[in-house]
Amino acid sequence: MEAVKLMREIKTIYEQERNYLPKETGLSLIESTTENDNRGISAKCRDAKVEDLWSLTNFFGYSTQTFVLAVNLLDRFLAMMKVQPKHLACISISCLHIATKAVEEECNVSSTNELIRISQCKFTVSDLARMEKIISEKLNFELKTITALTFLHLYHRITLSDTSARKEALNLDKLEVQLKACLCRMAFSKAKPSILALSLLTQEIEAMQAGDLLEMASHVQRHLKIADAELLHWRGLVAKCMTDYSSPECSKPDHKKLVWIVSRRTAQSLQTSHYSVPELPTIPEDCWDESESEDSCEDLSSGEESLSSSLGSDAEGPYFPLHFRCQSNKYHHTS
Amino acid sequence: METTKLPPTSPSSPTTGFSVPSAEKVDGFPRRSMRRARQRRSHSSSQFRYQSSQVELTPLPLLKDAPVAELHDLFCKKLQQCCVLFDFLDCVADLKGKEIKRAALNELVESVATSRGVLIEPLYPEAIKMISVNIFRTLPPSENPEFDPEEDEPTLEASWPHLQLVYEFFLRFLESPDFQPSMAKRYVDQKFVLQLLELFDSEDPREREYLKTILHRVYGKLLGLRAYIRKQINNIFLRFIYETEHFNGVAELLEILGSIINGFALPLKSEHKQFLVRVLIPLHTAKSLSIFHAQLAYCVVQFMEKDATVTEYIIRGLLKYWPKTCTQKEVMFLGEIEEILDVIEPSQFIRVQEPLFKQIAACISSPHFQVAERALYFWNNEYILSLIEENCQVILPLVFATLYRVSKEHWNQTIVSLIYNVLKTFMEMNSKLFDDLTASYKVEKQKELKRERERTELWRGLEEKQERRLQTLGEASRNQRNLLERGEPSQPSSPQTALPEQPDTDLSGASSTT
Numbered sequence: 001m002e003a004v005k006l007m008r009e010i011k012t013i014y015e016q017e018r019n020y021l022p023k024e025t026g027l028s029l030i031e032s033t034t035e036n037d038n039r040g041i042s043a044k045c046r047d048a049k050v051e052d053l054w055s056l057t058n059f060f061g062y063s064t065q066t067f068v069l070a071v072n073l074l075d076r077f078l079a080m081m082k083v084q085p086k087h088l089a090c091i092s093i094s095c096l097h098i099a100t101k102a103v104e105e106e107c108n109v110s111s112t113n114e115l116i117r118i119s120q121c122k123f124t125v126s127d128l129a130r131m132e133k134i135i136s137e138k139l140n141f142e143l144k145t146i147t148a149l150t151f152l153h154l155y156h157r158i159t160l161s162d163t164s165a166r167k168e169a170l171n172l173d174k175l176e177v178q179l180k181a182c183l184c185r186m187a188f189s190k191a192k193p194s195i196l197a198l199s200l201l202t203q204e205i206e207a208m209q210a211g212d213l214l215e216m217a218s219h220v221q222r223h224l225k226i227a228d229a230e231l232l233h234w235r236g237l238v239a240k241c242m243t244d245y246s247s248p249e250c251s252k253p254d255h256k257k258l259v260w261i262v263s264r265r266t267a268q269s270l271q272t273s274h275y276s277v278p279e280l281p282t283i284p285e286d287c288w289d290e291s292e293s294e295d296s297c298e299d300l301s302s303g304e305e306s307l308s309s310s311l312g313s314d315a316e317g318p319y320f321p322l323h324f325r326c327q328s329n330k331y332h333h334t335s
Numbered sequence: 336m337e338t339t340k341l342p343p344t345s346p347s348s349p350t351t352g353f354s355v356p357s358a359e360k361v362d363g364f365p366r367r368s369m370r371r372a373r374q375r376r377s378h379s380s381s382q383f384r385y386q387s388s389q390v391e392l393t394p395l396p397l398l399k400d401a402p403v404a405e406l407h408d409l410f411c412k413k414l415q416q417c418c419v420l421f422d423f424l425d426c427v428a429d430l431k432g433k434e435i436k437r438a439a440l441n442e443l444v445e446s447v448a449t450s451r452g453v454l455i456e457p458l459y460p461e462a463i464k465m466i467s468v469n470i471f472r473t474l475p476p477s478e479n480p481e482f483d484p485e486e487d488e489p490t491l492e493a494s495w496p497h498l499q500l501v502y503e504f505f506l507r508f509l510e511s512p513d514f515q516p517s518m519a520k521r522y523v524d525q526k527f528v529l530q531l532l533e534l535f536d537s538e539d540p541r542e543r544e545y546l547k548t549i550l551h552r553v554y555g556k557l558l559g560l561r562a563y564i565r566k567q568i569n570n571i572f573l574r575f576i577y578e579t580e581h582f583n584g585v586a587e588l589l590e591i592l593g594s595i596i597n598g599f600a601l602p603l604k605s606e607h608k609q610f611l612v613r614v615l616i617p618l619h620t621a622k623s624l625s626i627f628h629a630q631l632a633y634c635v636v637q638f639m640e641k642d643a644t645v646t647e648y649i650i651r652g653l654l655k656y657w658p659k660t661c662t663q664k665e666v667m668f669l670g671e672i673e674e675i676l677d678v679i680e681p682s683q684f685i686r687v688q689e690p691l692f693k694q695i696a697a698c699i700s701s702p703h704f705q706v707a708e709r710a711l712y713f714w715n716n717e718y719i720l721s722l723i724e725e726n727c728q729v730i731l732p733l734v735f736a737t738l739y740r741v742s743k744e745h746w747n748q749t750i751v752s753l754i755y756n757v758l759k760t761f762m763e764m765n766s767k768l769f770d771d772l773t774a775s776y777k778v779e780k781q782k783e784l785k786r787e788r789e790r791t792e793l794w795r796g797l798e799e800k801q802e803r804r805l806q807t808l809g810e811a812s813r814n815q816r817n818l819l820e821r822g823e824p825s826q827p828s829s830p831q832t833a834l835p836e837q838p839d840t841d842l843s844g845a846s847s848t849t
Contacts, residue, residue, distance in 0.1 A: 054762070055755070058773065059742065059758060059759075117752065118752060173777075181766065245766065248728070248765070250728075250765045251724075252724055253759075253763035254763065258759065260712065260715045262749065262753070263749055266666075266709060269705075269709075270670075270712070280548070280551050283555045283595050284598035285598050285600045286558065286600070
């Protein structure tokens with residue numbers, strides 16, 4: 001049976017996953033580092049960089065797998081090496097590039113020039129190449145890693161293999177996006193991929209109210225001998241993450257990070273476009289100046305149609321109300 | 336090629352026969368530069384009216400030396416002297432007379448500017464007469480019929496040495512602390528103002544500069560003329576927009592209007608709103624917009640600051656008149672939109688955001704890189720960004736597909752970088768919305784690809800059918816021929832050939848072969 005084969009595969013992979021986990025002590029060090037500390041990376045720094053990686057993945061049209069792999073490499077590297085914040089950009093882009101070459105087809109991989117230009121980084125192509133070499137060496141060239149995504153795909157296939165009629169299958173793309181959201185938060189780097197994936201799966205099953213799949217999920221849990229407490233712990237964190245992620249509130253983007261380069265001609269026109277205040281002083285309109293107007297200016301078109309069609313209810317009447325001539329005495333002169 | 340000859344002119348100025356050597360011609364027409372180099376034809380003089388008897392001016396004593404009792408009389412006489420006009424196209428004629436007039440004008444200017452008690456009632460009509468005589472004239476037709484205000488040098492007024500002093504005098508006259516509007520309004524009447532406005536069409540920018548300041552003062556001080564002036568300016572603009580598309584003084588008039596709009600009382604009168612919608616907005620359609628766009632944009636923004644409810648009219652008006660083929664104008668429009676958005680109220684923004692951002696999305700996908708750049712640069716404006724952020728749910732779907740598509744297709748690398756910035760900004764604003772849109776975009780793409788595949792399949796199927804049909808018919812006709820050759824009567828109905836009625840290929844008919 002398909003399901004049995006899958007279960008066996010899951011078990012095999014499960015036994016290997018610990019080889020690809022970032023060092024826990026390293027992760028804790030990062031989490032305890034404060035933001036302004038120039039000697040090390042803080043969690044916020046790492047999260048921001050991971051978000052950048054996601055932007056780039058999205059922009060270049062790479063798959064979620066590339067992203068997940070890149071984050072895995074990044075976390076593993078940061079957990080084992082003490083890194084200065086100024087090098088973080090280079091390291092993260094290198095991880096992304098390594099992941100891209102490992103996962104994507106060669107024709108889809110964008111050049112390093114393009115990568116550096118778009119991400120507005122300050123280092124050179126040779127810097128990038130050197131860093132890639134360093135990272136690959138440090139990670140013992142173990143680039144085809146087992147990540148939460150691997151498990152997610154396997155779990156998904158198991159749910160599909162369920163022969164009982166299902167109205168709608170679990171949406172794998174949705175799960176992938178949720179995984180991406182989790183990975184942007186450092187807290188989840190400590191999670192075992194199998195458990196993280198299972199948490200996401202069960203959370204989605206519950207959201208879909210697909211009771212029959214819950215049976216399957218708990219079967220997997222027992223098969224892998226995952227403790228209830230551990231699963232609950234991570235499910236709690238995942239739930240919180242999903243709440244944050246799905247909130248309709250828009251947050252104010254950090255504007256200063258991006259560099260806006262325009263062509264010379266546009267830059268010139270931007271400078272000259274802001275019209276300075278003219279030299280002519282303001283002439284205040286007096287409410288009674290119309291009453292002094294000479295009668296001969298009454299030859300205005302009284303037949304002109306009112307603006308009501310275009311102004312809507314704001315129209316106050318014809319162009320030059322004829323009645324004001326009689327009303328000129330009614331204007332009170334305000335001092 | 337015939338030589339171009341000038342018509343005979345007045346005896347005082349030399350005639351020039353100007354022939355253009357054929358080497359200087361392009362396609363048989365003289366080059367533009369050659370045309371400009373031609374000498375000025377004297378019949379284009381705006382100032383000199385041929386007078387049968389030229390009045391001789393005798394120098395009068397200086398004003399500053401005159402005793403108080405005679406001061407006003409002398410002032411009057413000098414004013415009258417200045418009513419004599421001189422021909423400046425002829426540089427050597429009447430040098431003495433010209434100098435006398437110039438000195439007199441200078442004195443008059445000084446006197447009005449510095450002394451007090453000079454302007455008494457009898458002087459008003461004389462002063463206005465002198466001014467009228469000097470400045471009111473029919474402006475000559477342009478020397479260069481294809482005058483491009485942006486590129487070409489304007490034709491300057493020849494009689495500027497005198498004219499400038501007359502304008503200066505007029506200005507000081509208006510600004511003098513002794514100036515009495517109640518007295519002046521008898522002479523500076525509607526007819527005067529109308530002629531003044533017509534002068535704004537002068538090609539000489541110095542003259543327009545003076546006229547601008549003078550009209551500004553007239554509007555400020557003579558309250559009774561204000562409505563008339565506004566009406567006449569309306570007429571000038573409307574003629575410009577819909578009839579002639581030619582008027583040199585649009586920028587100056589708009590500058591004056593800017594200071595008037597700035598001073599509007601609230602609530603805004605409907606007359607002014609009508610002016611905005613009927614005149615100012617259509618003014619954006621003029622071909623020569625670049626000359627006066629800065630002043631026009633200022634007026635528009637001033638209106639918005641006075642009364643926020645006009646915002647919708649402005650934006651919808653601009654969108655209606657959005658340039659479709661002139662990218663230089665498109666860049667200007669985008670600049671104006673940014674200035675408008677800088678001062679817009681959030682409640683008004685919500686009312687116009689949909690059509691506005693649809694247009695912005697169209698600009699982003701423009702193949703002209705300056706248009707795309709200018710549109711993308713909106714996201715660098717903090718206030719606009721805060722407006723977008725508040726309405727992210729509405730705006731992002733409008734621009735998303737365009738941004739994605741253009742990032743893959745655009746030839747210009749700067750644009751691609753800017754798009755990345757914009758996409759990243761959106762991602763940071765609301766990542767779930769962004770991811771949802773990405774997902775639906777991908778789904779759309781897949782559907783499109785599927786439709787493409789189905790379409791290709793369909794055509795292939797049809798072509799195969801066609802092939803098979805032709806084959807069958809070919810076989811049938813071969814069989815027929817064989818039978819005829821053997822001399823046997825053709826079998827009308829045989830099991831393997833069921834010939835259709837028409838032997839021509841007709842796929843729409845019933846096919847029995849497939």
